[in-house]
Amino acid sequence: MKGAVIVFPGSNCDRDLAVALEQVTGTRPVMVWHTEATLPDGIAMVAVPGGFSYGDYLRSGAVAARSPVMRAVADAAADGMPVLGVCNGFQVLTEAGLLPGALMRNAELNFVCRDVALDVGEARSPFTRGYAPGQRVTFPVAHHDGGYFADADTLDRLEGEGRVAFRYAAPVNGSARHIAGIVNQAGNVLGLMPHPERCVEPAHGNTDGRRLFEGLLEAVA
Secondary structure (H helix, E strand, C coil), X not given: CCEEEEECCCXXXXXXXXXXHHHHHCCCXXXXXXXXXXXXXXXXXXXXXXXXXXXXXXXXXXXXXXXXXXXXXXXXXXXCCCEEEECHHHHHHHHCCCCCCEEXXXXXXXXXXXXXXXXXXXXXXXXXCCCCCCCEEEEEEEECCCEEECCHHHHHHHHHCCXXXXXXXXXXXXXXXXXXXXXXXXXXXXXXCCCHHHCCCHHHCCCCCHHHHHXXXXXXX
């Protein structure tokens, strides 16, 4: 599986995602600069990494969401290509309208950087097929604007349609209904604040994130 990792000014987790994808798939992904208007030929998925794109000016992810490459990402998502947004990538996906809701300042206005326990939701997607619903996993988080919020109707719809992919097992950042990650209605776009790419090999402390990438590989193979 050949993937693409989008790179913005201020991205700092793009190489982490690239390494994780290469370890699982055996193929080095293409690094795509934000000013590109098209995606490379032959790719099977797109990853939007964490970091502080454009210094988090205006709102986290707001400027990056208007980069030329995001129009190509939106078109690819509409055609069914899997798109993964991690941390700042989740913020970019909401700002670009690929996912509902918004990511706001953490409840206590502190930067949170630690391992957290997550419960896998019932979302049927290429990204969660490697887990069992309700399975407890541990991913690292590192964010200041990670609280997920949406209006009550949207939250009810996400839960009613089984689109909550991951929940925090305990309060982390004040996210509504402890939501840590969601998918779009088609199930091919996932945004999550925790970092699965930082737990794919034993040296990371655990390998709970590896199944996300393995499940994706199985889905597109």
